[in-house]
Amino acid sequence: MKRGLALLFFVGPFLWMALTSVWPEAQLTRPLPEALTLASYAGLGGSFARAVVNSLIVAALTTAVCLAAGSAAAFAIARLPVPGKGGLLAFALAVSMFPPIATVSPLYLVLRAVGLRDSLPGLVLPYTTFALPLALWLMTSFFRALPDELYRAARIDGCTPWQAYLHVFLPLSAPALATSAILVFIFSWNELLYALALISTPERRTIPVAIVLFAGEHAEPWGQIAAASMVATLPLAALVLLFQRRIVAGLTAGAVKG
Amino acid sequence: MRWCIAVYALALACSRQANPGALVLKHQPLWGDPAPFHALLDEFRRENPGIALRTETLPNGSDIAREMFVTALEGGASDFDVFPIDVVWAPEFAKAGWLADLSGAFPVERLREEFLPGPVEAVTAEGRTYAVPWFVDVGLLYYRTDLVPRAPRTYAELDEFARAAMRRDPSLSGWLWQGRQYEGLSCVVFEVVWGHGGDLLSGGRMTLDTPAAREALALLRSAIDSGLSPRAVISSGEEETRRAFQDGRAVFLRNWPYVWAEAQSPGSAVRGKIGWAPLPSATGAPGPGALGGWQLAVNANSPPERRRAAEKLVAFLTSARAATLLALRYSRIPARRSVYTDPAVKAEAPFIAALLPLALAARPRPVTPYYLLASDAIQGELSAAVAGLRSPQEALERAQRIVDHLEGAQ
Amino acid sequence: MNREARAGVALAAPAFVVLAGVAVAPVLAAVWLSLHRSILVFHEHRFVGLGNFQFLLSDGRFWSALGTTAYFTAVAVGIELLLGLPLALLLQNSGGLFRAALLLPWAVPTAISARLWAWLFNPQYGLLHRLLPAVDWLGSPRIALHAAILVDVWKTTPFVALLLLAGLQSIPDEVVKAARIDGARPARIFRSITLPLLKPAILLALLFRSLDAFRVFDAIYVLTEGGPGNSTETLSIYAYKTMLRAGDFGYGSTLAVATFLCVACIGLLFGRALRERT
Numbered sequence: 001m002k003r004g005l006a007l008l009f010f011v012g013p014f015l016w017m018a019l020t021s022v023w024p025e026a027q028l029t030r031p032l033p034e035a036l037t038l039a040s041y042a043g044l045g046g047s048f049a050r051a052v053v054n055s056l057i058v059a060a061l062t063t064a065v066c067l068a069a070g071s072a073a074a075f076a077i078a079r080l081p082v083p084g085k086g087g088l089l090a091f092a093l094a095v096s097m098f099p100p101i102a103t104v105s106p107l108y109l110v111l112r113a114v115g116l117r118d119s120l121p122g123l124v125l126p127y128t129t130f131a132l133p134l135a136l137w138l139m140t141s142f143f144r145a146l147p148d149e150l151y152r153a154a155r156i157d158g159c160t161p162w163q164a165y166l167h168v169f170l171p172l173s174a175p176a177l178a179t180s181a182i183l184v185f186i187f188s189w190n191e192l193l194y195a196l197a198l199i200s201t202p203e204r205r206t207i208p209v210a211i212v213l214f215a216g217e218h219a220e221p222w223g224q225i226a227a228a229s230m231v232a233t234l235p236l237a238a239l240v241l242l243f244q245r246r247i248v249a250g251l252t253a254g255a256v257k258g
Numbered sequence: 259m260r261w262c263i264a265v266y267a268l269a270l271a272c273s274r275q276a277n278p279g280a281l282v283l284k285h286q287p288l289w290g291d292p293a294p295f296h297a298l299l300d301e302f303r304r305e306n307p308g309i310a311l312r313t314e315t316l317p318n319g320s321d322i323a324r325e326m327f328v329t330a331l332e333g334g335a336s337d338f339d340v341f342p343i344d345v346v347w348a349p350e351f352a353k354a355g356w357l358a359d360l361s362g363a364f365p366v367e368r369l370r371e372e373f374l375p376g377p378v379e380a381v382t383a384e385g386r387t388y389a390v391p392w393f394v395d396v397g398l399l400y401y402r403t404d405l406v407p408r409a410p411r412t413y414a415e416l417d418e419f420a421r422a423a424m425r426r427d428p429s430l431s432g433w434l435w436q437g438r439q440y441e442g443l444s445c446v447v448f449e450v451v452w453g454h455g456g457d458l459l460s461g462g463r464m465t466l467d468t469p470a471a472r473e474a475l476a477l478l479r480s481a482i483d484s485g486l487s488p489r490a491v492i493s494s495g496e497e498e499t500r501r502a503f504q505d506g507r508a509v510f511l512r513n514w515p516y517v518w519a520e521a522q523s524p525g526s527a528v529r530g531k532i533g534w535a536p537l538p539s540a541t542g543a544p545g546p547g548a549l550g551g552w553q554l555a556v557n558a559n560s561p562p563e564r565r566r567a568a569e570k571l572v573a574f575l576t577s578a579r580a581a582t583l584l585a586l587r588y589s590r591i592p593a594r595r596s597v598y599t600d601p602a603v604k605a606e607a608p609f610i611a612a613l614l615p616l617a618l619a620a621r622p623r624p625v626t627p628y629y630l631l632a633s634d635a636i637q638g639e640l641s642a643a644v645a646g647l648r649s650p651q652e653a654l655e656r657a658q659r660i661v662d663h664l665e666g667a668q
Numbered sequence: 669m670n671r672e673a674r675a676g677v678a679l680a681a682p683a684f685v686v687l688a689g690v691a692v693a694p695v696l697a698a699v700w701l702s703l704h705r706s707i708l709v710f711h712e713h714r715f716v717g718l719g720n721f722q723f724l725l726s727d728g729r730f731w732s733a734l735g736t737t738a739y740f741t742a743v744a745v746g747i748e749l750l751l752g753l754p755l756a757l758l759l760q761n762s763g764g765l766f767r768a769a770l771l772l773p774w775a776v777p778t779a780i781s782a783r784l785w786a787w788l789f790n791p792q793y794g795l796l797h798r799l800l801p802a803v804d805w806l807g808s809p810r811i812a813l814h815a816a817i818l819v820d821v822w823k824t825t826p827f828v829a830l831l832l833l834a835g836l837q838s839i840p841d842e843v844v845k846a847a848r849i850d851g852a853r854p855a856r857i858f859r860s861i862t863l864p865l866l867k868p869a870i871l872l873a874l875l876f877r878s879l880d881a882f883r884v885f886d887a888i889y890v891l892t893e894g895g896p897g898n899s900t901e902t903l904s905i906y907a908y909k910t911m912l913r914a915g916d917f918g919y920g921s922t923l924a925v926a927t928f929l930c931v932a933c934i935g936l937l938f939g940r941a942l943r944e945r946t
Contacts, residue, residue, distance in 0.1 A: 002754075002758055003758065003762065003766060006755065006758060006770065007766075007769060007770075009822070010769065010770055010772065010773050010822065010825075010826065011769050011770075011772060013781075013784050013785065013788060013822070014772060014776075014784070016784075016787075016788065016795055017784050017787070020787065028793050031798065068682075069682040069683040069686060070683055072679040072680070072682065072683065073679060073680040073681075073682070073683035073684065075679060076675070076676040076677070076678075076679035076680040077676075077680060079676075080672050080673065080675060080676030080679070081670070081672055081673045081676060082673060082676035082677055082680055083673065083677075088680065088684060091684075091687070092683075092684075092687060094935070095687050095691045095692070097879045097931060097935055098691055098695065098928065098931070099882070099883040099903075099904060099924070099927045099928055099931050100883065100885070100904075101883070101885065101903075101904045101907045101908060101923075101924045101927060102694070102695050102698055102924040102925065102927060102928040103690070103691060103694035103695060103698065103924075104907075104908070104911065104912075104924070105694075105697075105698055105701055105911050105917050105920055105921045105924065106693070106694035106695075106697035106698050106701060106921075107690070107694050108911075109697075109917070110694070110697075112332075117329075118329065125686075125690050126690060128686055128690070129686055129687060129690040129691050130691075132683055132686060132687060133687075136683060160675065161671075161672055161675035161676065161679070162675055162678075162679070165679065186775055189777065190775075190776070190777035190778060190779075191777075192777070192778060192779050192885070192886045192889070192890075193885050193886065193904075193908070196889075197908070197911075197912055200325060200326050200329035200330065201326070201330075202326070207777065207779075207780075208777045208778075208779035208780070208886075209779075211777075211779050211780055211783055212779050212783070212889075212890055222787055222790075222793065225783055225787070226787070229780045229783060229784060232776075232777065232780055233776050233780060236772075236775045236776055236777075237772060237775075237776075239775070240768050240771045240772060240775045241765075241768045244764050244767050244768040244771060245764065247771060247775075248767060248771075248830055248833075251827065251830050251831070252830055252831065252833065252834030252837075325912075325913075328709065328915075332708065332709065350709065353709075353710055354709045354710060354711075438807075438895065438896070439893070439894075439895035439896050439897065439898070489804065489807075489808075490791060490804060490807065492804075492807050492808075492896055493791060493804060493806060493807025493896060498792070627710065631707070631709075631914045631915055631916065632914070634909050634910075634913045634914050635729070635914065638729070638894070638895075638897065638898040638901070639897075639898075641895055641896050641897040641898070642809075642896075642897030642898060642899070643897075644897070645809050645896050645897040645899075646809075647809050647897040647899060648897070656728050656729065659726075659727075659728075660727075660729070663723055663919070664707075664914065664916065666705070666712075
C-alpha cells in the first residue's frame, strides 16, 4: 500500500507524460484522448535529433575526461605520498558546493576570448569541473579500500608509480570506474545552466535547453514537448534500471565515508 | 586519446559555416503558405543575376531570436547579411555598432515621407538610418458587437459597458489583457499610461515613476480586484486571451491585429460578432496602441562586397510591391504608407486598409539603447503591481531605481 | 620530494589544475568583475569599487530573492527529510525494481521534470487543474513558490532517502537486536537508538540538500522563470537574468558573489556541526 502510494507519486507523472505524448494535439482540452497517435513523435524533426547528438557528445567527452583525470588523481591521493592530500580532498568537496552561477560570467568571457563560447567542447570544461569531485571521491575510496600489499608488490616487481597505476590499479578499478562513469554521464546529460548561458546557436543545443526553448511564437506544442521528453527520458530510465545497484552504491558511498 | 582529438575536431568542424560567398537573408517563419514569399525572392534573384541569395529561418519567439543575435553579433559573426530586428532592438543594436549605417541608400527624410512615423523613430538615431521598417503591429481593442452598443472611448465607459453585459450573462469575463510577466505586459501597461497622458521617456532617460504610471497600474489592478478582469489574466499571454475571447467568453480584448483573421475564421464562435477600435483613454480621445513589428537591417560585419547587394535586397523587400504582397498573403500590417491606400489592399484586405489611423498613432516603447537591458526589471515590477504583490507606487519606485542604475549615474 | 611524491603530484595535477582553473579562478574573477560597471553589449567597462555592493544593500529585488531562496531551502529540505525517512525504511525492505523506479525522478533532467510538472499545473489543460479547478498553480504569486517546492521535493526525496538508507545500513544489527531482546517496542527502539545513530547521516543529508536547494536554478527557471511578479525569483535566477538578459556583467557578478558567500556560510555552519558530532 505504502509502496503503491510512493510509486504513484514518483512514477505517476511520467506515465501521464507518456500518455500526453500519444494524445492528439486537437483533443488536448478533453479529459481523455479519444484516439492515440504517434504524430507528436513524427513531428519532432531533425533539430531535436541534433540536440540528442549534442548531449551525447558533451556527456561522452566529460565522462572520458573525468575518468582519466579523476582516477589518476585518486590513485595519487590514495596510494602516494602527495603533500597536503587531506586538504586537496576537502578542496575538491568545496568546489562541488560552489553555486554554478558564480562562475558563469568569467567563464563566459574567457571562453568567448578563446573562441570556445558557443561550442560543445567549451561546455566540457565547466561540466568536468563540477563532476570531477564526485568521481574523485568515489575512486579515492575505492583505491583506499584495496590492500596495501598490492602497491608494494607492484613496486618490488619494478613498476614505476605510473606503471603501477596504469597496469595494476586501473584494471582493478573497473567497477568503480563504471559507477563514476554512470554518475558523471547522468550529471552531464541533465545540466541546464551552463548550456543555456554558453550555447546560443540552435544547432548546438543540448537536450535540456532544447526542451526549455521548445515553445513556439504563440501556442505551445505540448504533445511534441511530451514526445521529446519521452525520447530523452527512456535512455536514462534504461540506465537506471540496469545499473540501479551501482548508482545506489555510488551515491551512498559519499555518505558512509563522508 | 586520438579518438578524443577526432571528436574535438569534428565538433569544431561542425561549427563552421558552408558557402561563404552568398548573400544571406534571415527571416522569421511566415504564418501561411510560403510559396508567394519564395516567388518574391525568386523575382529578386531574376532582377539581380549577379547576386546569389540564400535564406535561413529564425527560431520562433522574439526573445530567443534576440539572444541568438546578441551572442552572434557580439562575437563578430559575418555569416549573415540581412536580418529582421524587432522594433525595440534597434536602438540597442545600433549603439552596440552591429547595424550598418544605411543613410546613404535610405536617407532619413525619405524614410519619414514613405513610412509610418513610429517605426522611423525607432530605426533612426542622430540623423542616421540603421534599419528600414518592414511591417508593424499595433495594440488595439476588440469588442463584441452583440454585447455592447459601440466601442468605449474612455476606461469608465469600458467598465460600464462590460458590467452591463456581465449582468446579463454572469459567465462572461469583462476585459481581457496580457498580464503575465513578459514584454506583452509592458506593452499593455504603457498603453494605459499613454492613455492617461503620461510619457515614459524624458530627456533621453526612462521615467517610470510618474503620476500617470501610478494611475495606470492602479486601474489595471482594480480591474482584477473588482472582477472586471478575471484573475487568470495575471498568467495570460496573447494566445490564452485570444482563445478565451474567440470562444465567446469575454466582452473586451486588448490584443494585436493578428487576432482579427483568427477570430473571423470559420469555426470561430464569435465570427461576425466582433469589432475593433482604438484603445480607450482617460479623456475619450483614441488611446495610442503600442508599436510592435520588424525592420530589416544589414549586419555591420558584412564584407563590403556584399554590402551593396544587401542594400538592394532591403530596398526590394521594403518596396511597395513586396509590402502589398506581405499584406495580402500574410496579413502583415505594412510600414509603408502607400500600401494602405493601394486599391488591391482596400479591396481584398479592408481590415488592413482601415488600420492606417491606428498605425499612424502607434507609439514605440522608450527609444533608448537601455530599454532592453531594463525590460527584465521593468516586467518584474509591473507584474508585481498587477498581481497585487506591491503597491503601484512601490513597484514603480523600485523599477525606477534599477533603471537609473542601469542607465548609469548622471 | 622523493620520486613517489613527484609521481603523485604529476598524476594528481591534471584534475586539480582543472578544478583550480575552472572553479576557483572564475570565482576570483567574478569578485573582480563585481567591482566594475560592465555592460558587454556597449563595451562599457569601468571600475566602480564597492558601488555595486552599495546598490545591492538597498536593492529590494535582491532582498526579495534572498528571502525567497531561504524560504524555498528551509521548506523544501524540511519536507524532504520528513518524507525521506519513511521512504528510506521502505527502501530497506524493497527489491531492485522498486529502487530503480524511485530513482527515476532523480535521474531525469530537471528541465524535463519541470516541463512535465508545468504541464500538470497548466491552467487550461493540466491534470491538477482538472482535479482542483480553483487553483492557478503557477499564476498565483503565493502558490507558485510552493508549486516549485513540490517539484523539488518530488525530484530529490528519493536521493535523501538513499542517503538516509546508507545511514540506516551502517547501524549495527546487534544493537537493535539486543534492544529487542530486552523487550523494547519498535517505536521506542526507533526513537532512542535508530534516530540518534542516524544523526550524522541526517546532518549530511541536510548539508548536501541545503547547499543544493540554495543554488536552485533549473526547476524554477523552467516552471515560472521567476514570475509572477518575481515572487519565485531566487538568487541564482536574479543573477542569471542580470547577466544574460540585461547584459550587466558587473552587477550580475556582484549578485553571484553574494550567492557564493551565502552558500559558503551555510557550508561552514553545517561543517562545524558535523565535525562536532564526529
